[in-house]
Amino acid sequence: MAPTVVLRSNGKALHVLGVLSVLLLIQRGNAFEFRVGGPRGSWTVPNDPNSASYNQWAEMNRFQIGDTLLFVYPTDRDSVLQVTMDDHTNCNTASPIAKFSDGHTVFKFDQSGPYYFISGVAENCHKNEKLIVVVMADRSDRSKQTVPTSSPPSPSAEVPAPSPPPNFEDSPPTGVDLNPVPAPGQESPTNNGGASIDMSVIGSIGTFLGSFILLLVS
Numbered sequence: 001m002a003p004t005v006v007l008r009s010n011g012k013a014l015h016v017l018g019v020l021s022v023l024l025l026i027q028r029g030n031a032f033e034f035r036v037g038g039p040r041g042s043w044t045v046p047n048d049p050n051s052a053s054y055n056q057w058a059e060m061n062r063f064q065i066g067d068t069l070l071f072v073y074p075t076d077r078d079s080v081l082q083v084t085m086d087d088h089t090n091c092n093t094a095s096p097i098a099k100f101s102d103g104h105t106v107f108k109f110d111q112s113g114p115y116y117f118i119s120g121v122a123e124n125c126h127k128n129e130k131l132i133v134v135v136m137a138d139r140s141d142r143s144k145q146t147v148p149t150s151s152p153p154s155p156s157a158e159v160p161a162p163s164p165p166p167n168f169e170d171s172p173p174t175g176v177d178l179n180p181v182p183a184p185g186q187e188s189p190t191n192n193g194g195a196s197i198d199m200s201v202i203g204s205i206g207t208f209l210g211s212f213i214l215l216l217v218s
Contacts, residue, residue, distance in 0.1 A: 031066035033106070036131065043073035043080060043119070049127040063135045068108045071117075075103035078129075079120030082107070088116035088132065091125035112137040 036043055037057055046053040071080045081096035099120065100107070109115065112135045119129040 031064075031068070033068045033070055034061060034063070035070045035072065041072075043071040043078060043129070045119075045124050045127045045129045052128055054128070054131040058131060058133050063109060063133055065109055065112060065135060065138050067135070068106050069117075069133065071100065071105040071107070073103055073105075075101060077121075078124065080105050080107075081118050081120050083116050083118055085114070085116055088118055088130055091118060091122050091130070093118065093120055093122050093125070096120075109133075109135045111135070 035041055037054065041057070073080070079099060079101040081093060081100075082098040083092065083096050086092070087095070101120065107115075107117075115133045115135065117131040117133070118125040121129075
């Protein structure tokens with residue numbers, strides 16, 4: 001009994017791993033596969049040709065870059081064309097962007113924006129076998145956005161440029177007055193020093209002569 005229990009346990013584990021592997025393959029990096037028309041839908045003329053059933057189905061889903069569309073259809077009676085907006089409106093099957101006729105077409109979205117599909121049979125397209133899918137822009141990659149590391153210094157924080165050194169040949173040193181102005185009541189020693197000395201000598205001689213004359217008279 002023990003070996004049987006072990007084998008059954010291993011079988012259940014392998015089954016669980018297999019299911020997980022399938023889910024991982026379907027959801028490749030958050031990418032999803034949408035079957036056109038729903039889980040059991042097929043690429044064919046709508047039951048009500050007057051209704052835009054495929055576009056209504058597309059409006060209920062959110063498509064992103066990396067997602068895929070699965071078109072299922074009979075290869076002997078239909079095909080899938082990727083066309084421009086004008087060819088989609090006019091059901092022009094003459095010059096498609098891409099044509100698929102394998103009956104199990106998987107189309108992958110590689111960029112954001114609108115995608116236009118019509119049936120390869122013009123009559124079916126006129127009966128609303130056509131589809132518009134709008135893929136949303138990818139806003140998840142923010143690694144390329146640059147963020148400033150620091151703001152530029154404000155004008156008040158700038159260091160002023162150093163002033164040029166003084167030119168001693170053109171201007172005198174600070175604190176030295178080459179032409180001092182004498183204070184009130186004082187004579188300039190430079191211009192009147194010699195005159196003051198001469199006047200004192202003359203005055204002494206005059207006093208001596210005056211005293212000598214007085215002695216002679218008496």
